[in-house]
Amino acid sequence: MSTDAQTPGHGxxxxxxxxxxxxxxxxxxxxxxxxxxxxxxxxxxxxLTVSSLAVVLVxxxxxxxxxxxxxxxxxxxxxxxxxxxxxxxxFMFVLVLHLWAKFFMAAWRGRRALTWxxxxxxxxxxxxxxxxxxxxxxxxxSQWISDQAKDGMNxxxxxxxxxxxxxxxxxxxxxxxxxxxxxLLSGWHVMLVRLRGIVPPIDAPTPGTDQVPPGQEERx
Amino acid sequence: MTRxxxxxxxxxxxxxxxRPYDLIKEATVALVLVALLTAGLAALFSSPDEQxxxxxxxxxxxxxxxxxxxxxxxxxxxxxxxxxxxxNHTAGAGQKIGxxxxxxxxxxxxxxxxxxxxxxxxxRRAPEPAPVTDAxxxxxxxxxxxxxxxxxxxxxxxxTAPDGDPAQVAPGDxxxxxxxxxxxxxLAQSGALDGELLTEGxxxxxxxYTRPLLFLGDGSYFEGLAxxxxxxxxxxxxxxxxxxxxxxxxxxxxxxxxxIEPFKSSDNAxxxxxxxxxxxxxxxxxxxxIPGIRSIPRWTRVHRLIWRDYYRTQQSPRRPG
Numbered sequence: 001m002s003t004d005a006q007t008p009g010h011g012x013x014x015x016x017x018x019x020x021x022x023x024x025x026x027x028x029x030x031x032x033x034x035x036x037x038x039x040x041x042x043x044x045x046x047x048l049t050v051s052s053l054a055v056v057l058v059x060x061x062x063x064x065x066x067x068x069x070x071x072x073x074x075x076x077x078x079x080x081x082x083x084x085x086x087x088x089x090x091f092m093f094v095l096v097l098h099l100w101a102k103f104f105m106a107a108w109r110g111r112r113a114l115t116w117x118x119x120x121x122x123x124x125x126x127x128x129x130x131x132x133x134x135x136x137x138x139x140x141x142s143q144w145i146s147d148q149a150k151d152g153m154n155x156x157x158x159x160x161x162x163x164x165x166x167x168x169x170x171x172x173x174x175x176x177x178x179x180x181x182x183x184l185l186s187g188w189h190v191m192l193v194r195l196r197g198i199v200p201p202i203d204a205p206t207p208g209t210d211q212v213p214p215g216q217e218e219r220x
Numbered sequence: 221m222t223r224x225x226x227x228x229x230x231x232x233x234x235x236x237x238x239r240p241y242d243l244i245k246e247a248t249v250a251l252v253l254v255a256l257l258t259a260g261l262a263a264l265f266s267s268p269d270e271q272x273x274x275x276x277x278x279x280x281x282x283x284x285x286x287x288x289x290x291x292x293x294x295x296x297x298x299x300x301x302x303x304x305x306x307x308n309h310t311a312g313a314g315q316k317i318g319x320x321x322x323x324x325x326x327x328x329x330x331x332x333x334x335x336x337x338x339x340x341x342x343x344r345r346a347p348e349p350a351p352v353t354d355a356x357x358x359x360x361x362x363x364x365x366x367x368x369x370x371x372x373x374x375x376x377x378x379x380t381a382p383d384g385d386p387a388q389v390a391p392g393d394x395x396x397x398x399x400x401x402x403x404x405x406x407l408a409q410s411g412a413l414d415g416e417l418l419t420e421g422x423x424x425x426x427x428x429y430t431r432p433l434l435f436l437g438d439g440s441y442f443e444g445l446a447x448x449x450x451x452x453x454x455x456x457x458x459x460x461x462x463x464x465x466x467x468x469x470x471x472x473x474x475x476x477x478x479x480i481e482p483f484k485s486s487d488n489a490x491x492x493x494x495x496x497x498x499x500x501x502x503x504x505x506x507x508x509x510i511p512g513i514r515s516i517p518r519w520t521r522v523h524r525l526i527w528r529d530y531y532r533t534q535q536s537p538r539r540p541g
Contacts, residue, residue, distance in 0.1 A: 030243055030244070031241060031243060032240065032241060032242060032243070033238040033239065033240055033241050034238060034239065034241040035233050035234075035236040035237070035238055035239075036236060036237045036238060036239045036530075037236060037527055037529075037530040038239075038241075039239075039529045039530070040526050040527065040528075040529075042526050044250070047246055047247055047250045048250050048253075048254060050247070050250075051247065051250040051251040051253070051254040051255075052254050052258075054251060054254075055251075055254050055255050055258050059258075071269075072269060078266065078267065078269065079262060079263070079266075081267050081269075082261075082262035082263075082265070082266045082267040083258055083259065083262045085262070085267040085465075086257075086258045086261040086262050086265070086267075087254070087258045089261075089466055090254060090257065090258060090261075092469075092470050096470065101526070103507070103516075103517060104517045104520060104522035104523055104526065105517065105523055105526055105527075106514065106517040106518065106523070108507065108508035108514070109230040110230030110231075110232070110233075112508075113508035113509065116507065116508055117505050117506075117508070120501075120504050120505045121505060124501055124505075127468075127470055127471070130468060130470070131468070134461070134468065137269075138272065139268075139269050139270055139271065139272050139462075140270040140271060140272050140273060140445070140449075140462055141268060141270065141461045141462050142272070143272050143273060143433060143436070143442075144442075144446045144451050144457075145458070145461075146433065147433060147436075147437045147442070148453060148457070148458055149458075151490045152490045152493070152494055154303075154305070154306060154315075154323055154490075155315040155322070155323055155488070155490035155491040155494055156315075156317075156322045156323065156490075156491055156494045156495070156498075157305075157322035157323055157325055157326030158326075159306055159326075160305065160306035160326035160327060160328075160329040160330065161326070161329065163306075163330060163428075163430060165428070165429055165430040165433045165434070166427070166428045166429070166430055167427045167428065167429050168427025168428060169427075169428075171427070196233075197232065197233030197234055198233050199230070199233065200230060200231055200233050200236060201523065201527040201530045201531065202517065202518055202523045202527075203518075204230075204231060204236075204530070204534075205231070206229075206231035206232075206235055207231070207235050207236050207237065208235070
């Protein structure tokens with residue numbers, strides 16, 4: 001019996017587990033140390049983006065508890081809607097700062113192109129999610145924004161399938177499909193960051209070698 | 221090793237010296253900070269919630285505009301009636317990007333017949349006074365050319381009447397049009413038309429507001445309200461919302477193109493702007509593979525500010541002698 005317990009597991013489950021643990025061992029998934037070059041406030045925007053997304057999801061979930069019309073007739077509902085609005089504003093603000101920071105860090109270097117691409121697609125998906133949220137507010141804003149947005153959608157054929165004037169369709173996309181896609185993309189993005197590690201500074205030589213960053217040769 | 225080779229190789233981050241770091245603590249502090257900031261902003265600024273416009277409130281506030289719009293829906297001259305796909309087949313309608321007409325390719329998938337859906341069917345579904353029954357019969361018995369002549373004449377007459385008031389229209393050959401539109405105005409003012417446009421098709425449960433929103437958008441009252449709130453397209457309106465709220469500032473680039481030529485005056489503005497934004501989005505996604513653009517970070521040297529501590533240590537006595 002003890003021999004069985006010590007042999008490696010067989011089957012698909014064991015194989016997947018072995019691959020996952022090999023790719024992302026616990027100390028890499030939840031690290032308690034980071035490269036010393038990671039010393040800038042710029043890095044804060046990534047974790048702030050994830051935190052804002054959490055507040056967006058929770059406040060949206062609270063709105064969903066009582067249905068889409070609740071916040072029009074309840075002071076508590078109005079406050080929860082305000083939480084949702086401002087968490088979205090914060091989310092988009094820190095997300096854009098994170099995106100710009102990663103651009104100027106050329107954070108796609110070192111086999112990190114997919115990390116960049118999942119981040120940008122998550123950003124674009126967030127824009128669509130926000131639009132679907134604005135058109136399901138059930139007020140003057142949602143009427144006007146949907147009336148304007150339909151022309152853009154229709155002009156490229158999207159409106160024939162994704163009708164911003166159809167409240168039911170937009171509500172389902174906003175509360176189900178878009179959040180699922182954003183969470184999957186965000187999870188994938190964060191996993192890639194953990195998998196590849198934090199991108200080193202531009203032109204940084206491998207520590208321990210005698211390479212010198214370009215632009216500093218004259219000093220060397 | 222050449223300098224070019226050195227630049228293309230990015231060392232593994234695990235090869236660098238490390239410092240202590242607490243991921244869970246950082247995430248928790250960030251979450252609490254964002255939650256508190258959100259709660260504060262929500263308490264301080266709340267959120268906008270201006271009442272929607274109903275067909276009822278529109279028809280009571282501006283009966284002349286409602287009537288003029290109803291005539292255009294009946295005569296097939298409204299914006300929606302001539303929109304093209306996805307609402308109807310209209311010769312020459314549909315925006316294009318160069319020779320490509322994606323709007324037409326998608327086809328008519330949300331069919332709207334403005335005369336039937338916005339005017340005639342609601343009149344038939346409501347209680348019909350005798351004059352309305354006669355007017356409907358007269359309308360149905362007339363040829364399309366005759367119907368067109370009636371609506372055109374009545375539309376012109378409304379345009380010249382004081383304040384567009386149907387009661388002050390000069391006598392003329394308008395057929396049953398004044399009776400039909402007057403009854404539709406009655407239904408709208410009573411609030412019945414809002415419900416009728418939603419329940420066309422016989423469904424009790426309904427969540428599709430396409431018909432009432434299109435009808436509303438065909439009038440000038442709705443746009444006037446939006447314009448007075450700085451929400452029109454030429455007022456950067458697509459990224460704004462009512463009141464002093466930030467709206468959707470992340471749409472600034474999308475909205476920007478509508479403010480300048482050649483988009484501003486183009487009949488294909490929506491398609492062109494969408495095409496351009498799709499291209500720019502694709503470029504953004506593919507930056508890691510685009511020579512030149514992917515080198516901008518190296519040229520701008522913002523990275524030297526971000527990693528200033530690292531570069532400072534690299535400048536110190538790396539290679540003595």
